Amino acid sequence: MDDTQSRLTKDGIRLYEREDFAGMHTAGALAARILDEIAAAVYPGQTTAEIDRRIEEMVARAGATSATIGYKGYQHASCISVNHVVCHGIPGGKVLKDGDILNIDVTVIVDGWYGDSSRMYVAGKLSRKAERLIEVTHDALMVGIEAVKPGNTFGDIGAAIQNFVEGHRMSVVRDFCGHGLGRVFHAPPNVLHYGRPGTGAVLEEGMFFTIEPMVNLGRPETKVLADDWTAVTRDKSLSAQFEHSVGVTADGVDIFTLSPAGKFHPTY
């Protein structure tokens, strides 16, 4: 089915066809494999620019395209968000030091399909409070994914994540959200990581979107630095994020960006 014949819900959310899941799996698997392999490049003394350079090389070797290079003027194959950076950290000369935690976010395009995923990594030795934050953020994503099935709503996903995070006395970032994707990078709906059960659009088979909660140890407020990309916690508290690209199936969810090596969850 070409784009002119594509099905849209009343909320403007595209419904993809059964055969489209295969394209998303191929793109998602590449993003996941890159995130698996980049783990070896994360250690104290490393720069975020070098990590990004390796990611760009892996994308090219796979014959794929980076979705972020050239996106709204962004010039890198990844976002690398260290410690109190919430998201959209720009790779550069920053040298990782022992105990730093970082999110690496990669989006690739394979045969026109977008695979978008991010995970947490640690350089050197992890502190107990950072470990707790990473654990809760990972589990919050999974709790959100468990709410994905036809008939549930986007509010059910957000409420599940928010309840889980706030139950651990951490906070959910409101200023950034997940998004529809597929043949495009960012499409309706905005996938909020907070909300009330039963609200928002109803999930239907064939919807493709990301869930990518950002969780702060302190308050939820963020600000964007003068580079117009880097988002940080206003109170300088540590922040973490995990992201999967998923599709709604007839009776549940298909996760496109699962780690081939089972390494999505950080093993310390």
Ligand code: MF3
């Ligand atoms: N991958 C990010 C997301 O999860 C978007 C990054 S856009 C960039 O939606 F330009 F900052 F790379």
Ligand code: CO
């Ligand atoms: Co995303």
Ligand code: CO
């Ligand atoms: Co992403």
